[in-house]
Amino acid sequence: xxxxxxxxxxxVTQMGNxxxxxxxxxxxxxxxxxxKQDSKKFLKIMFxxxxxxxxxxxxxxxxxxxxxxxxxxxxxxxxxxxLGDSAVYFCASSQAVLAGDPETQYFGPGTRLLVL
Amino acid sequence: xxxxxxxxxxxxxxxxxxxxINCTYTATGxxxxxxxxxxxxxGLQLLLKATKADDKGxxxxxxxxxxxxxxxxxxxxxxxxVSDSAVYFCALVNSWTNTxxxxxxxxxxxxxxx
Numbered sequence: 001x002x003x004x005x006x007x008x009x010x011x012v013t014q015m016g017n018x019x020x021x022x023x024x025x026x027x028x029x030x031x032x033x034x035x036k037q038d039s040k041k042f043l044k045i046m047f048x049x050x051x052x053x054x055x056x057x058x059x060x061x062x063x064x065x066x067x068x069x070x071x072x073x074x075x076x077x078x079x080x081x082x083l084g085d086s087a088v089y090f091c092a093s094s095q096a097v098l099a100g101d102p103e104t105q106y107f108g109p110g111t112r113l114l115v116l
Numbered sequence: 117x118x119x120x121x122x123x124x125x126x127x128x129x130x131x132x133x134x135x136x137i138n139c140t141y142t143a144t145g146x147x148x149x150x151x152x153x154x155x156x157x158x159g160l161q162l163l164l165k166a167t168k169a170d171d172k173g174x175x176x177x178x179x180x181x182x183x184x185x186x187x188x189x190x191x192x193x194x195x196x197x198v199s200d201s202a203v204y205f206c207a208l209v210n211s212w213t214n215t216x217x218x219x220x221x222x223x224x225x226x227x228x229x230x
């Protein structure tokens with residue numbers, strides 16, 4: 001069973017378009033994250049939600065808007081895509097802060113976004 | 117601020133060689149430390165972790181010891197296999213702030229040749 005899943009796996013689109021990436025976790029976790037991995041493999045957090053509430057927003061352009069309809073889902077919508085948005089986007093989840101192991105994050109397989 | 121620095125890659129080894137990937141960190145408070153591994157075309161998997169000074173994390177023959185005095189968490193394996201070829205990331209979570217924000221090093225690519 002897939003623990004953290006993302007769709008789509010690959011996304012190729014034109015500059016200026018709007019696109020969404022979906023993430024779902026079936027681990028019962030309360031906290032979900034979005035990370036961006038650039039072409040040099042460097043990973044940086046973008047957002048974190050705890051039980052549908054935004055808790056981390058790392059100075060990401062406001063063209064990026066996360067949405068959490070429930071605690072098992074965290075979607076990422078990107079408006080007016082730019083060339084520099086090309087990257088691999090990873091979703092992750094972890095247990096609630098008061099649960100047994102709140103610090104270990106479980107990652108999805110990634111969405112490879114290419115903006116042309 | 118919090119940061120993680122890893123040795124530059126790629127690291128190229130022959131099968132059965134000894135592996136060390138250096139990792140040092142800067143953090144306020146008492147961070148927990150992690151090694152994640154990313155196999156080609158896949159997401160990140162937790163390899164091992166340590167939550168306090170002198171703890172040793174271990175998994176699949178890999179080990180790392182949390183050294184507060186040298187602010188290090190070096191990854192070691194006694195005998196690498198071709199299947200260990202991947203990108204390895206050292207990371208920390210600052211338990212002091214407890215936001216769950218993982219700070220990653222830049223990653224070290226390991227290539228193991230038969």
